Amino acid sequence: MIGLRSSKARPQKQVDPENGGAGHHGARHVAIIMDGNGRWAKKKHLPRALGHKKGVEVVREIVRHAATTGLEALSLYAFSSENWKRPEDEINDLMGLLRAFIKSDIEEFAANDVRLRIIGNYKVLAPDIVEMIEDALARTAHNKRTTLAVALNYGSQDELVRAAQAAAGEGAITAEAIERHLDTADMPPLDLLIRTSGEQRLSNFMLWQAAYAELWFTDTLWPDFTPAEFDTALAEFGKRERRFGGR
């Protein structure tokens, strides 16, 4: 099989763990497709909203934990551009949780040197949410320890179309030019993509970024996901041999 790799498009930096780079596992950037909130609630005979609520508690725990593992970036798929097809009540529940999350956790991010990033077109969300997001982005913009990228109204195909259009506006459409215009532009290359709940697909999440990422799937439903399982995924990543199309 032919694998092409542009060394410019995919810089492989050697990172010293002592200096805040990749930890002993070697990963710099992990992304998670957090799936299974609905099934978790159903199993417990609870409303779906409580599955999402527990899902946010797990988000909080994983973000806190990830910042201690030497990771430079964590990306979370919180709301896809396809999620608008869900019933209005559920969308309202998710937006309510998002509001509460930003409001209650921004102080902690600011204090813990976590930089917030939003990927996807968040500007179409309710104006109060957009305002809260922009305030949080500004307050954490200079933080250095870990970047938390939350995907909101995100779809990878849409991101790629926007990036290609921007690249075309500048001249030649090259891999480097597209990368420069992705929502993840100033983040490290994606190393590991985790999906919970037993589903094994990318669902329009980080299609470009996942080109050489390792994939890790677990049957655990997102509300049951733990920092220990996150560590298991990182340890597994550390054992994989990555060839980027070479031999």
Ligand code: FPP
């Ligand atoms: C999948 O569960 C989960 C989502 C719709 C996205 C994840 C959302 C959260 C964890 C809560 C919001 C996050 C933040 C940061 C505020 P599902 O409903 O698709 O589960 P199912 O496949 O079992 O029905």
